Amino acid sequence: MNLRKAALYGGAGLAVVVLVEQATGVGELTSSGTVGASLRLAIPILMAALGGLYSERAGVVNIGLEGMMIMGTWFAAWGAWLYGPWWGVVLGVLGGAAGGLLHALATVTFNVDHIISGVAINILAAGGMRFLSVIAYADPATGGGATQSPRVPGLPTVDLPFLAGGSLFGWDTPDLFGGLERLGWPVVSDLGGILRGLTGGLSWLTVIGLALVPLTWFALWRTPWGLRLRSVGENPWAAESLGVAVYTMKYWGVVISGALAGLGGAFLVLVQANIYRESQTAGRGFIGLATMIFGNWRPSGALGGAVLFGFADALRLRDPAAVRALLAVVAVGLAALAVRAVLKGDPRRAATVGGAAAVFGLVFYSVEEVASEFIFMTPYVVTLLVLAFASQRLRMPAADGVRYRKGEAT
Amino acid sequence: MRSRLLLSLLAPLVAIAFALGLAAVVLLAVDVDPVEAVGSMLDFAAQPASVVSILNRAIPLYISAIAVAVGFKMNLFNIGVEGQYLLAAVIAAWVGAQFSIWAPLHVLAILLVAAAIGAGYSGIAGVLRVRRGVSEVISTIMLNFIAVGLTAWLLSEHFRERIPGDLNIKTPEIPATGWIPNANWLLEIFGLRPPNNSELQGFIFGAALLGVIYYLLVWRTRFGYELRASGISASAARVAGVESGRMIVRAMLISGAFAGLVGMSPLLGFFHQYTGTFPVQLGFNGIAVALLGRNHPVGMALGAVLFGFLERSSQILDLEGIPKEIVTIITGVIVLAVVVAYEVVSRVVQRRTIQAAARAAEARPVPQEAAV
Secondary structure, eight states: OOHHHHHHHHHHHHHHHHHHHHHHOOOGGGOHHHHHHHHHHHHHHHHHHHHHHHHHHTTOOOTTHHHHHHHHHHHHHHHHHHHOHHHHHHHHHHHHHHHHHHHHIIIIISOOOHHHHHHHHHHHHHHHHHHHHHHHTOSGGGSOOSSBOOOOOOOOEEOOBTTSOBEETTEEOOOHHHHHHHHOOTTHHHHHHHHHHHHSSEEHHHHHHHHHHHHHHHHHHSSHHHHHHHHHHHOHHHHHHTTOOHHHHHHHHHHHHHHHHHHHHHHIIIIIISSOBTTOSTTHHHHHHHHHHHTTTOHHHHHHHHHHHHHHHHHHHHOHHHHHHHHHHHHHHHHHHHHHHHHTTOHHHHHHHHHHHHHHHHHHHHOSSOOHHHHHHHHHHHHHHHHHHSGGGOOOOTTTTOOOOTTOOO | OHHHHHHHHHHHHHHHHHHHHHHHHHHHHTTOOHHHHHHHHHHHHHSHHHHHHHHHHHHHHHHHHHHHHHHHTTTOOOTTHHHHHHHHHHHHHHHHTTOOOOHHHHHHHHHHHHHHHHHHHHHHHHHHHHHHOOOHHHHHHHHHHHHHHHHHHIIIIISOOOOTTOOOOBOOOOOGGGOOOOOHHHHHHTTOOOOTTOOOOTTHHHHHHHHHHHHHHHHSSHHHHHHHHHHHOHHHHHHTTOOHHHHHHHHHHHHHHHHHTTTHHHIIIIISSOBTTSOOOHHHHHHHHHHHTTTOHHHHHHHHHHHHHHHHHHHHHHHTTOOTTHHHHHHHHHHHHHHHHHHHHHHHHHHHHHHHHHHHHHHSOOOHHHHO
């Protein structure tokens, strides 16, 4: 997607959101608080999705992401409790990477079915971390217990100077975007709110997480190492015949995958909660997997999906009434797509999309409030719908999930 | 032939031994005597109340394993048993509470509803696979979470029985005609007298019957033959006239029907209503049991009892100050170890077969034409 197209879609999307906000009187959709919360909720999903990307690009299906993320949360809290938050990040990443190493050992070296190994890792991680909690926090004086850690120090947050009123060498700079948001003008304030949310109250881990998106793209699509890793996921036999160390590349992919899932877990502990709790990940590893598929096995797609699912989650937490407005946004957006399909002369597509728009519109008019369970289901339903109706546009790595053994090339 | 049987028995035993060995190392690392731990687990498990509890835990695990195994037999991975049985249980519990008829019919009606819901929900994944090429692994993972959401929503918004002062979220109780009577007399035949408050769930016979049905279906019917043929080689089966798309949908429907029945033993034999404390994770543990028992009806029964034993006896560990999560670790390790062991064993068998063939070829001189 080129820049002009992205700007066009972004502008159109903003117009729809502003229109709905004006019509329904819901202001939460573009407030800096919602946008900031969306970003915080999106990062763990994004990390898991990028993790899944490395693994599946190397041809190993990783449904153990959830387990690796759980390991990340536990070790992050433990590290932060013992040595401070940054050590928490390091240990969280290492904990996740250890899970990845186990998955690599099982699937690459021992040729175990990838799904079975993933299921086993999810079972192992949940039980193993509980076990470690019982041992590490056995003494009640620590403040932890079998299901949670003591409170741990979190990572500091920053406001960008000038844009979001952060301080620069002790001088409080003006808060440009916040000022715009407070003006209360349509469009200008909406834009201000969004930008304020993106530039204020940032954790360093958020910055690192976002930076990993272009970094992943560069590493996988612009370096020889990335080419080798992807070749192993597309056709390991051809890669082997060209002298690529297939097993090594798969190990790289899966271990990095675990490390990123662990980083996502560390984010949950050190930025969102400042504590480790059992089942804190709440299926985010699986949402990450869904996001990766939704994003067509590409970093930019993963970012888009993570932001979308994070946004839905943020609305649920901040203002359930706003979720209803989101339905209207979806309905109007789909209606616009239907009109475009008519203009392009594709009546069947227009009918399908228009029908979907009508359904969303009807739901919007008929319900008072969207039950929170349905927002919980959103990422999974969306992914299932995308898989079912847009699978022609998705292309997974050709040898993804294939059990490969060295020396089989003919 | 006999050595192959020995090898296939060897793999699960090696896996269990490895898992227990690893658990022993972990326990030693935290200063617990593993021999003592195993001793107290076995002592505890031998009590009549424990025997009842172990069997009660094994019943749904066994049915869950069968549901997974039906898929495995044709290389389909139904990870969605978890969602299928939860959704089926909550709906069947609500439907069952709406009426009261002659007891056997009432129970049968509830079972049919559960099986139908399970089959329908699993069928979604089958249809998506055949019509849209969506991997059943991914779709069943998504459907699991959707089922969890749907179950919570149905329970809190529609099926909830509102009793003033009662904060528990649960469906109305099923009338007594819908209950399955206990099977304590079965234990008494074996000279075990269960304590007053413990009941062996009567659905143990249902589970046994399902095991027989599974065996007959997979190994004694044309459908089962086509199922296994598709599992071994989809392309060969297609050449032989087996329509793979239809087979996939059917296998998913049958797998889902079994999955729908997973929750019925605890529902109709113990809870009599769907509550927040209804057992979860049975679907995922069923995958472990199916792997351990290698999709064999008897092997899976043994696996289910083993897992029931591990779960039950973990309670005594907690009382003795040993973290009971060691059992979950053992479960996870068994799953990994058993597949690794099968892989290693099959490589050994393969190598032996090749060597035997090579020896046979050396013994016989090669005909001249063949060398051309």
